Amino acid sequence: MSCQCGSASKDERFVKIDQILDQNGRDESFLIQNLEQIQHILGYLPEDVQAYLAEAMGIPLSKVYGVVTFYSLFTTEPIGKHKISICLGTACYVKGAGEILAEFEKQLKIKVGETTPDGRFTLTACRCLGACGLAPVLNVNGKVFGRLTTDDIAGILAQFE
Amino acid sequence: MKSIEELRAIKAKKIGDVVSRNEKGVPTINVHMGTCGIASGAREALTAILEEIETRQIRDIHVIQSGCPGMCVNEPLITVTMPDETPYIYMKVTPEKAKSIVVRHVINHQPITEWLLNREK
Amino acid sequence: MEFYRTHVLVCAGTGCTSMDSRLLRQNLYEEIIKRGLEKEVKVIETGCFGFCNLGPVMVVYPEGTFYCQVKPQDAAQIVEEHFIKGRPVERLLYQHEKDTANVVEMENIEFFKHQKRVALQNCGLIDPENIEEYIAQDGYFALAHCVKDLTPMEVIDIIKKSGLRGRGGGGFPTGTKWEFAYKSQADQKYVVCNADEGDPGAFMDRSVLEGDPHGVLEAMAIAGYAIGASKGFIYVRAEYPIAVERLKIAIRQAREYGLLGDNIFGTDFCFDIDIRLGAGAFVCGEETALLASTEGRRGEPRPRPPFPAVKGLFDKPTIINNVETFANVTKIIRNGWEWFASMGTEKSKGTKVFALAGKINNIGLIEIPMGTTLRTIIYDIGGGIPKGKKFKAAQTGGPSGGCLTETHLDIPIDYDNLIAAGSMMGSGGLIVMDEDNCMVDIARFFLEFTQEESCGKCPPCRIGTKRMLEILDRITTGKGTPEDLDNLEVLANTIKSSSLCALGQTSPNPVLSTIKHFRKEYEAHIYDKKCPAHVCQALLSYKIDPLKCKGCSLCARNCPAEAITGKIKEPFIISQDKCIKCGDCMTRCKFGAISKE
Numbered sequence: 001m002s003c004q005c006g007s008a009s010k011d012e013r014f015v016k017i018d019q020i021l022d023q024n025g026r027d028e029s030f031l032i033q034n035l036e037q038i039q040h041i042l043g044y045l046p047e048d049v050q051a052y053l054a055e056a057m058g059i060p061l062s063k064v065y066g067v068v069t070f071y072s073l074f075t076t077e078p079i080g081k082h083k084i085s086i087c088l089g090t091a092c093y094v095k096g097a098g099e100i101l102a103e104f105e106k107q108l109k110i111k112v113g114e115t116t117p118d119g120r121f122t123l124t125a126c127r128c129l130g131a132c133g134l135a136p137v138l139n140v141n142g143k144v145f146g147r148l149t150t151d152d153i154a155g156i157l158a159q160f161e
Numbered sequence: 162m163k164s165i166e167e168l169r170a171i172k173a174k175k176i177g178d179v180v181s182r183n184e185k186g187v188p189t190i191n192v193h194m195g196t197c198g199i200a201s202g203a204r205e206a207l208t209a210i211l212e213e214i215e216t217r218q219i220r221d222i223h224v225i226q227s228g229c230p231g232m233c234v235n236e237p238l239i240t241v242t243m244p245d246e247t248p249y250i251y252m253k254v255t256p257e258k259a260k261s262i263v264v265r266h267v268i269n270h271q272p273i274t275e276w277l278l279n280r281e282k
Numbered sequence: 283m284e285f286y287r288t289h290v291l292v293c294a295g296t297g298c299t300s301m302d303s304r305l306l307r308q309n310l311y312e313e314i315i316k317r318g319l320e321k322e323v324k325v326i327e328t329g330c331f332g333f334c335n336l337g338p339v340m341v342v343y344p345e346g347t348f349y350c351q352v353k354p355q356d357a358a359q360i361v362e363e364h365f366i367k368g369r370p371v372e373r374l375l376y377q378h379e380k381d382t383a384n385v386v387e388m389e390n391i392e393f394f395k396h397q398k399r400v401a402l403q404n405c406g407l408i409d410p411e412n413i414e415e416y417i418a419q420d421g422y423f424a425l426a427h428c429v430k431d432l433t434p435m436e437v438i439d440i441i442k443k444s445g446l447r448g449r450g451g452g453g454f455p456t457g458t459k460w461e462f463a464y465k466s467q468a469d470q471k472y473v474v475c476n477a478d479e480g481d482p483g484a485f486m487d488r489s490v491l492e493g494d495p496h497g498v499l500e501a502m503a504i505a506g507y508a509i510g511a512s513k514g515f516i517y518v519r520a521e522y523p524i525a526v527e528r529l530k531i532a533i534r535q536a537r538e539y540g541l542l543g544d545n546i547f548g549t550d551f552c553f554d555i556d557i558r559l560g561a562g563a564f565v566c567g568e569e570t571a572l573l574a575s576t577e578g579r580r581g582e583p584r585p586r587p588p589f590p591a592v593k594g595l596f597d598k599p600t601i602i603n604n605v606e607t608f609a610n611v612t613k614i615i616r617n618g619w620e621w622f623a624s625m626g627t628e629k630s631k632g633t634k635v636f637a638l639a640g641k642i643n644n645i646g647l648i649e650i651p652m653g654t655t656l657r658t659i660i661y662d663i664g665g666g667i668p669k670g671k672k673f674k675a676a677q678t679g680g681p682s683g684g685c686l687t688e689t690h691l692d693i694p695i696d697y698d699n700l701i702a703a704g705s706m707m708g709s710g711g712l713i714v715m716d717e718d719n720c721m722v723d724i725a726r727f728f729l730e731f732t733q734e735e736s737c738g739k740c741p742p743c744r745i746g747t748k749r750m751l752e753i754l755d756r757i758t759t760g761k762g763t764p765e766d767l768d769n770l771e772v773l774a775n776t777i778k779s780s781s782l783c784a785l786g787q788t789s790p791n792p793v794l795s796t797i798k799h800f801r802k803e804y805e806a807h808i809y810d811k812k813c814p815a816h817v818c819q820a821l822l823s824y825k826i827d828p829l830k831c832k833g834c835s836l837c838a839r840n841c842p843a844e845a846i847t848g849k850i851k852e853p854f855i856i857s858q859d860k861c862i863k864c865g866d867c868m869t870r871c872k873f874g875a876i877s878k879e
Contacts, residue, residue: 029596031578032561036520063579070580070737071561073520089482090680090713091639093727127564127731130485130522132639133197133233133646142523144200163540163548165426168417175418193406195492196485196524217328225415228493230406231647232393240406247387269341269348271376279391 014052016041026057031067035074044075072126080115080122082160085139089128097136101125103150107157121160187221188267191240195229202255203237209256210239213263222267235278241266250278286324288365289343294327302354303338309357314365323365336376349374393644396663398625400633401449401486401609402649405493410528413535416496422541424615425500428507429551437508438464441611444619445631450476450567450604451682451708451784453630453697456611459601462591463509466599471511473502474576474595474602477518477525478560480567481680482731484711486635487605489647491518491525494609495532499555501608503542504615506553509601514555517576520562529557564681564735568783569602571737582739583783604709606635626652630696640677640713643668653694656686660714671716675799679708681728681735682788684795685721704795706788720817721800722807725793726754732789743786746777750793759820762808767797819863822878826867828853830875837867837876 020037024030034053039045045068054061068074086092086101101112104123108116115122131137134146138156145156192198192207210224230238235252241262242248249272251262258276265271292298292307307325314323336350347370349360356374363369389395399405408415416422428437442457463471475498479487491498502514518526533555536542544552558576565571566581573595575581594600610632614622623631630652636659639645643665650659656676660666667673675685684705693699697707715724733747750773753766774790781787797804806812813821826837826846831853838846838854845861848854856867856876868876 027578029576029578032575033559033578036559036561066580067578070582071563073561090677090711090727091483091637091645093482094640094713094715094719094724126521127480127562128482128485128521129196129200130479130488131197131200131233132483132485132637133236134201135639135645137200144196146197146200163545165423165430165547168422168426171414171417172420172423175414191406194524195405195489196522199524225409226411227408228405228410229489229647231397231402231489231649232644233647234643234645269376279387 011052013042013049017049017053017056021056028057028059028063031057031059031064032071035064035068039074044078046076050076078115080119082120082141083122083124085124085126085129086112087127087129087131087135087137087139088125089132089135091128091132092136095135099150100136100138100148100153103153107153121157186244187223188244189223189225189240189242190263190267191242192224192226193228193230193236193238193240194226195233197229197233198236198238201236201253203239205256206237206239206254206259209259210263213260217264217268219263219268232278238278241272243267243270247279251276252278286322288323290323290325290340291328291343292325292340293338295337298337298339301337303340305354306338306340306352306357309354310361313357313361317361317366319361319365323361339376342370345370348376350376392665393646393648393663396654396658397649398633398651399649400613400622400625401490401606401635402493402647403613404497405489408494410493410495411531413496413532413539413541416494420616421496421612422500424612425503425507425541426547428504428615429547429549434464434508434510437504437615440615440619441508444614444622445626445629446607446610446614446622447630447697448604449606449610449634449709451679451706453707456603456607459591459603460505460508462589463511463599463601466592468599470513470596470598471509472595472598472600473505473509473511473514474572474600475502475514475516475608476567476569476572476602476604477516477522478566478572479519479522479605479709480564480735481682481709481711483639483680483713484637484709486637486647486710488522488525490605490609490635491522492528495525495528496536497612498529498605498608499532499536499542501611502555503546503553504611505601505603505608507551509599511601512552512554514553515558515576515595516555517558517560517566517572520559526557526559533557563737564731565737565783565785568785571783572602573600580737582737583785585782606710627694627696627699629698634695634707634710636678636710636712638664638712638714641667641671641716641719642714650695652696655692655694657691659695659712660691664714667714667716671718673714674717674719675715675721677705677713677715677724677728677792678711679706679788679791680711681731682706682784682791683708683711684791685715685724685799687799704791704798706791718815718817720758720813720815721796721803722754722758722813723815723817725796726751726758728792729754729789732785736786736789740780740782740786742777742780743782743789746773746781747786747789749773750777750790754793757804757807758813758818760807760811760818762804764808766808767801767804771797816878819865822863823858824856824861824863824865824868824876824878826854826856827875827877830873832873832875834872836870836872840866840870842866 024033050064051061054064088097112123112125129137136148137146192203194203237254238252239254240248240250265273310325314320338352339350341348360371363371438457438460446456447453477487542554560566563581566575568583571581571583590600626632633649633651635649638648648663675687677685690703700707729751733751736743738744753770756762774794777790778787806814833851843860843862845857846854
C-alpha cells in the first residue's frame, strides 16, 4: 500500500472511516463495530481499508485482518448489486432449503459464495434468520421472503434489476 | 427516576392502555410485528389498517405494534380487542383482509370468523 | 358550522350501488325534505362497508344503528319511525347473531392451552418501543424493589432458591453464578447478556428482544446490583436488525427515564448498558469466545478456569446470562421464588421456551412448564405432523444436541431427562422430523455446520469434525464401508473428550445420537446403498413406469445428461449409468410416470 500523505486530497473512503471512528471510538473493543459500519458504507473491506483502519486505531494490521477473516459477516471481495442470502438453518434445511439453493445456483449459473459476472447478484448462504415459521426463507438486500418453493425463484430474481 | 412513586404514577396513567386495553372503551388493533410477522407482511397490513382508519375518519381507536405471540406459522397476526370483549386474533392477514377487518369488525362489530385463529373448529 | 343531530351513512360502494342504493339515497333526501328535517339529518355517501352480500347497507349515527338489505321504498318508514319517532325499524336491523359462541379465549386454544408464559409474558402484548407500556405491566418495579429494599445477597438468595438454571444450554444454576461474581473482589465488574442465538432453528431470544426488550434491561440492572457491577453489555447477532433497533430504542428510553444511568431510584446504584454486535460466528455463543468478541477480538474460546465470574470481560469478574434467563429474573423477583419453584420438575424449575419448527403443523414459539412431555408438545400444542405423515424424531439442542424418538414421547422434558435420553436442552430449538427426513443426512447437516463454525483453535474440533464429515459424505453418497460406523464412534468420543470448548465437545452428539437410534438407516446407506427416506440424491434411482409413460419425450428432450431414450408414443427408459440424478425429469413429467427409489 502506498503512502497517502503526499496526495492532494485524502481518499474519500478514509474520510468516512474517520467519521465512523470519531463517532464510535478508537479503542480496540470497537473494532468489530467499526468494521461493520465501514462495510455497510463501502460494501466490502479491501486491504487498503483494513490497513488504514489499523493505523487509525493504533492496532496491528494482523489483528484487523484476523478479525475480518474470522467472522462470516465480513467480506474482502466486492459483492454484487443485490445480495441473496439463503437461510440454511435447521428448520429451513428440513423443509427443503437445499433445493432452493440448488435452484438459485442453476438459474444464476454461479455457486454459493460467488457473484454473477454482470455484478447483479451475489449468492450466499446464512445461518438462521430466525424466521423459522416461514421456512424455507431467504433474504435479498434485507427483505425476507418466506414459504418458498422452487417455482418462486424466477419471480424473486425478476424483482431485482 | 428518583422514586417508586414516579414509577407508580406512570403505571397508573398507562395501565388502561395495556392488559385491559378494552377497559377504556376504545377498540384496539394490535399488529404483531416480530421478524416473522414483518417478513410475512405485517407492515403492509399495518399500513392498510392506518389508511382505512384515515379514510373512514375513525377516532378513538388504538393501533399498536407489539412482538410475536408465538404462532409464526399463521403470521401475520393481528389482535382486535373491542371494549369488554374477548380478543379476536386474525391470522394470515393481507392488506385487503386488514381493511375488511377494520370495516367489518371494528366499525360494524361483525368479526370475520373464518379468518380467526381462536375459532372453535 | 352546522350541527346535525343525525348522520346517515349510505353505502355507495359498487355492490350496494348495483342494488339501488342510489335510489335509496334519493328517496331518503326527498323524505327528509318533505318532513322538514334537512337541517337536522345529514345523508352522507360512504365507501364500501364490506358487507356487500347484505347490501344496500346504511348506518345511522350517533346511535350506530346498522340497517341492511334496505330497499328504496323503505326510506319513508325509516324517516318516519327512526328519525322522527326515534324508533329503529326492527325488521331492517342487522341481526346481531354474533359468532361470539364460536370464539374462544386465547388460553383455551389448543396451541396456547398447554403453555405457561413467563419469559414471553409481554411478547405480543405490549408495544416494545414504549417504555410506559412496560411500566404499566409492573415493569421496573422489580428493580426498584431490589435496590431499595434488598441487599445484593438477598437478591442472589431469591434467585438461588427459585432454582433458575441457565437457559442458554448448559443449565448452570443462575444464582450460584451470580454468587461467584459477587464474591470476587474487583474495582469493576460486568454483566453480559448473551443474545448471540447461534442454534440454527432457535429464535426465542430474538422474539424476547423484539417483543419485550425492557424485560432484559431490567433484569441486567438487577444482576448488576446483585454482583456489584455498573456496566452491562448485550452481545447480539447482527442478523437480527429489528431486535437491535428495538434494544437501542429501549436503552435510550430507559436512560431518559433514569432507569439506567446514575443514582437509580435515588440510591447509590449506577448501571448502564451498551450493545455489541456479533458478526456471525456460532462459537461466540460460548462464553469465553463471546467475551473475546466483545473486546473486539477474534471469537476464540480459552480454557476455563479461570471462570468469567473471576476473570471475564477485560479481565474483570463477569456474569454471562442468556436472554431467556434474564427474561425470567424480573418475574421471579416480582412473584417470589416460591412461585417460580412451584413450576417444573424437581431439578428443573420454571418454564422453558421452545422454538417449534420443521415438519409440524403449528410452527412457532411456545413456552411450557418444565416436565411437559414431547407428546403434548408435538400433538397437542404443535397440532401433529402435516399431511398425516409419521413422526420420526425431534432434534433438541441444535448442533450440540441429539434426537428424541417415539420411545421418548412420554418422558417429562427437563434438563436431566434430556441428557439421559442422549440429547440436551440447549437453547430450545426443537425441530420435528417425519418419515421423509433421512437421519444420516440430518447428522451430516449438523456436522457440516459445526465443522464450518469450528474456530480452529484446537485440533480435535478443527480436524476431527472434518474427518467425521468426510466419512458421512462417503456414506451419503454410497461409498461408505463397514468400518465407517466404528470409525465415526471412535472419532466422536475422542472429540468429545479432548476439545477445548463446548462447541467441539458437543459437536459429535447429533451423529452419536442418530447412530444410536437409527443404526439401521446408516446400515442401509452402507450395505444396501439405499436411502430409505429417499433424500440422499446419489443413492436414488429414477425409473419410468412403462404403463404410465405416454412416450411424449418431454423428459428426454430436457435431460441434461441425455440419459433418457425411447421412441415417441412408446415408453421411454432411463439409463442408470448416465443418469446424474438431478430429478428434472420427475418434475417435468405430466403423467406422474417417473418415480424415485
